[in-house]
Amino acid sequence: MSKPFLEVDGLSKVYPDGQGGDLTVFEDIRFALQKGEFVCIIGHSGCGKSTILNVLAGLDEASSGNVVMNGKEVKGPGLERGVVFQNYSLLPWKTALNNIIFAVKARWPKWSKDKVREHSERYLKMVGLDHALNRKPSQLSGGMRQRVSIARAFATQPELLLLDEPFGALDALTRGVIQDELVKIWEETRQTVFMITHDVDEAILLSDRIFLMSNGPNARIAESVQVNLPHPRSRATIFQNPAHHKIRDYLVDFLVNRSGSAQPEQDGTPKVIDPSAGDAAPKPAPAKPDTETETAARAVNA
Amino acid sequence: MASLNVRAALLSISFLILALGLWEMSTQPPAATQATSEYELLMGISGQESRVPPPSAVIKVAWAELSNPFYDAGANDKGIGIQLAYSVYRVLTGYLAAMAIALPLGFLIGMSPLMYKALNPYIQVLRPISPLAWMPLALFIIQDSDASAIFVIFICSIWPMLLNTAFGVANVRSDWVNVARTHELNPFKTAITVILPAAAPTILTGMRISIGIAWLVIVAAEMLVGGTGIGYYVWNEWNNLDLSSVIFSILMIGVVGMLLDLALGKAQKLVEYKE
Numbered sequence: 119m120s121k122p123f124l125e126v127d128g129l130s131k132v133y134p135d136g137q138g139g140d141l142t143v144f145e146d147i148r149f150a151l152q153k154g155e156f157v158c159i160i161g162h163s164g165c166g167k168s169t170i171l172n173v174l175a176g177l178d179e180a181s182s183g184n185v186v187m188n189g190k191e192v193k194g195p196g197l198e199r200g201v202v203f204q205n206y207s208l209l210p211w212k213t214a215l216n217n218i219i220f221a222v223k224a225r226w227p228k229w230s231k232d233k234v235r236e237h238s239e240r241y242l243k244m245v246g247l248d249h250a251l252n253r254k255p256s257q258l259s260g261g262m263r264q265r266v267s268i269a270r271a272f273a274t275q276p277e278l279l280l281l282d283e284p285f286g287a288l289d290a291l292t293r294g295v296i297q298d299e300l301v302k303i304w305e306e307t308r309q310t311v312f313m314i315t316h317d318v319d320e321a322i323l324l325s326d327r328i329f330l331m332s333n334g335p336n337a338r339i340a341e342s343v344q345v346n347l348p349h350p351r352s353r354a355t356i357f358q359n360p361a362h363h364k365i366r367d368y369l370v371d372f373l374v375n376r377s378g379s380a381q382p383e384q385d386g387t388p389k390v391i392d393p394s395a396g397d398a399a400p401k402p403a404p405a406k407p408d409t410e411t412e413t414a415a416r417a418v419n420a
Numbered sequence: 421m422a423s424l425n426v427r428a429a430l431l432s433i434s435f436l437i438l439a440l441g442l443w444e445m446s447t448q449p450p451a452a453t454q455a456t457s458e459y460e461l462l463m464g465i466s467g468q469e470s471r472v473p474p475p476s477a478v479i480k481v482a483w484a485e486l487s488n489p490f491y492d493a494g495a496n497d498k499g500i501g502i503q504l505a506y507s508v509y510r511v512l513t514g515y516l517a518a519m520a521i522a523l524p525l526g527f528l529i530g531m532s533p534l535m536y537k538a539l540n541p542y543i544q545v546l547r548p549i550s551p552l553a554w555m556p557l558a559l560f561i562i563q564d565s566d567a568s569a570i571f572v573i574f575i576c577s578i579w580p581m582l583l584n585t586a587f588g589v590a591n592v593r594s595d596w597v598n599v600a601r602t603h604e605l606n607p608f609k610t611a612i613t614v615i616l617p618a619a620a621p622t623i624l625t626g627m628r629i630s631i632g633i634a635w636l637v638i639v640a641a642e643m644l645v646g647g648t649g650i651g652y653y654v655w656n657e658w659n660n661l662d663l664s665s666v667i668f669s670i671l672m673i674g675v676v677g678m679l680l681d682l683a684l685g686k687a688q689k690l691v692e693y694k695e
Contacts, residue, residue, distance in 0.1 A: 205595060
């Protein structure tokens with residue numbers, strides 16, 4: 119196997135717990151991403167997923183450990199890593215098009231005005247917003263805003279795209295539509311994507327691998343689940359594949375029964391699981407469903 | 421039913437007529453019950469003289485002044501337009517100078533918690549000082565009454581602009597700053613393309629408060645330094661015991677103040693955004 123594109127080595131984050139002690143949110147996070155992979159990370163609230171993503175983005179600093187991308191250590195934010203935030207983070211005084219132009223100009227400062235505009239318009243068209251170029255974010259629906267935000271991230275053609283629960287604030291119907299669009303764009307661009315989600319079905323639809331995090335504090339990335347489903351995928355047909363059920367059952371079982379106790383391999387890397395090849399949850403699972411956890415609830419309701 | 425605007429306008433006009441009517445009636449000279457004595461006439465103490473002038477007299481003055489606002493007949497006799505222009509000129513000069521200092525300094529304080537903590541005590545002490553209290557010091561140091569008036573405007577309009585700029589800059593949503601960071605904008609570009617437009621509504625609010633205060637203060641400042649300006653004009657007419665002119669110039673101060681505020685209000689509209 120060639121040297122991975124992104125290597126995360128022994129990341130941990132420690133906060134003061136407000137009572138004089140320390141709180142370790144997550145520790146010894148180790149994983150690697152290959153170029154062109156789409157990886158989702160799932161875990162209950164409070165396990166530090168967003169912090170991990172912000173460390174990858176360079177917006178936050180880990181207490182220990184390091185991140186190496188393309189052989190260079192990640193220090194601070196950079197244009198080679200694009201971020202889509204849950205709350206869209208569009209600049210409200212700029213139109214949809216100008217929000218994208220803002221990013222494209224930052225990426226390629228030497229481009230001519232026409233080239234910047236043409237490039238930006240192309241990406242807005244890709245998310246189906248060519249009719250809303252000149253509208254301000256306040257005049258767009260939540261779904262349309264997130265489309266602009268996704269277009270902005272893709273338009274800068276980063277080497278690594280970080281999505282922080284991008285569809286978390288959207289209603290189920292809109293979410294489905296944009297998921298399909300994301301699948302389409304990803305098939306075209308084959309970006310390397312690292313995405314946080316709370317939605318098991320979304321993770322299966324989009325990713326090649328799914329990282330499962332154990333509960334915080336002291337959360338770990340315990341398992342890495344292979345999603346062996348053929349591309350291109352679509353929401354309407356993906357569940358017809360028998361492997362889909364196996365993967366889904368495995369994920370839900372992890373989130374409901376095992377997220378409190380799961381541990382990675384001895385060397386700290388996540389256990390590699392391939393449910394479609396028959397890997398199943400270790401039995402007997404402790405029969406004590408964690409009813410408080412929103413992820414499990416959503417996963418089961420979905 | 422007429423629209424709200426029409427009804428409001430009708431009501432406004434009725435209030436005006438009512439107020440002017442009451443004013444006119446209450447300032448009528450009492451019917452002479454006995455002939456004014458020759459002595460009273462000579463001394464100018466017949467009742468009529470010490471009354472507030474009725475609106476009809478004020479309107480007469482206004483008509484005369486406004487039909488020739490820019491005449492200049494020597495140091496103590498200039499048209500209302502010239503006097504107002506002097507005041508507006510002083511206000512704008514002091515105001516622009518304050519802007520030139522307050523905006524960059526506000527950015528610095530807003531972006532750097534260190535500078536905020538270091539400078540905040542001075543701002544808190546200097547801010548509540550009545551701008552006119554600076555006048556003697558300004559006159560002594562600058563040795564020029566006109567420049568001293570401008571300095572007083574400068575010192576009174578700097579605080580709201582400075583504090584609002586610092587507040588607006590410090591409270592720009594971290595998401596937007598993160599957008600700038602992930603796009604590798606340098607601090608200067610971040611300040612210009614993200615923080616300035618994000619904080620602009622708050623900054624403009626400070627500027628609007630400042631222009632209001634500056635216009636309040638210029639009248640008092642010009643009463644002190646004298647020579648020209650609407651404040652001097654009011655005081656001069658008081659010394660002339662021409663109350664009709666005093667009332668007329670009070671109204672003009674109000675009108676110009678309103679126009680200055682309207683202009684800033686328009687500017688505020690331009691930079692507003694909805695989230």
